[in-house]
Amino acid sequence: MDIRKIKKLIDLMIESDLQALEVKEGDQAISLTRRNPVVAGTAPVATAPEAPVVKSSRGAIETAPMVGVFYAAPNPGEAPFVKIGQTISAGETLGIIEAMKIMNPIEATQSGVIEEILVKNGDIIQFGQPLFRFRP
Numbered sequence: 001m002d003i004r005k006i007k008k009l010i011d012l013m014i015e016s017d018l019q020a021l022e023v024k025e026g027d028q029a030i031s032l033t034r035r036n037p038v039v040a041g042t043a044p045v046a047t048a049p050e051a052p053v054v055k056s057s058r059g060a061i062e063t064a065p066m067v068g069v070f071y072a073a074p075n076p077g078e079a080p081f082v083k084i085g086q087t088i089s090a091g092e093t094l095g096i097i098e099a100m101k102i103m104n105p106i107e108a109t110q111s112g113v114i115e116e117i118l119v120k121n122g123d124i125i126q127f128g129q130p131l132f133r134f135r136p
Contacts (some may be wrong), residue, residue, distance in 0.1 A: 003104055006030065007050070031101065032067075032127075059115055062108065062132040063123045068099035072121040080121075082132070086114050094132055095123065109116065112136040 009032060022031045030076045064070075070120050072080040072095050081093050088094070112134040119131050 003066075003099070003102060005121050006032075006099070007126070010066075028100070028131070059135045060110060060112060061118075061130045062094060062106075062110075062127045063085055064097065064127055064131055064136065065106070065125050066097055066104065068097040068104070068125060070119050070121065070123045070125045071096040071098065071103075071116070082114050084117060088112060088114060089132065104108050106131065108134075110134075110136055 001003070009021060009023060009030070012018070020033045023029065024028055024130045048090060072082075074081070074096070082088060087109045089106055089111045094108055095106045097104045097106055114132060114134050117131075117134040118133060119125055119129070125131070
């Protein structure tokens with residue numbers, strides 16, 4: 001099941017206000033659950049996959065567009081995509097989320113300076129989970 005199909009399922013969940021959805025296609029299966037996590041000092045995280053940046057009093061928060069395993073570097077032992085204090089441009093790769101054995105690059109939706117990396121390499125992350133805090 002490719003990422004486009006998964007995004008369509010997420011859109012369907014949002015449009016239909018579903019909290020959970022499970023789909024089986026041949027030998028593949030996916031189970032999606034919606035949550036609205038809140039991080040102390042920030043506004044509630046957006047649940048729409050096209051709105052991965054949340055404004056807070058401490059800067060902008062880049063959130064996870066899907067569930068999976070976060071990787072900070074392109075390969076084990078290599079330098080991470082971004083570091084604290086690094087200036088990033090919109091579209092620049094911040095990390096990778098592995099979902100269903102597919103490596104999905106996470107791209108910055110805005111330009112700014114990375115102030116905090118909120119997840120560690122190898123962490124299992126949830127849809128909408130804050131990943132990076134940056135100053136626009």
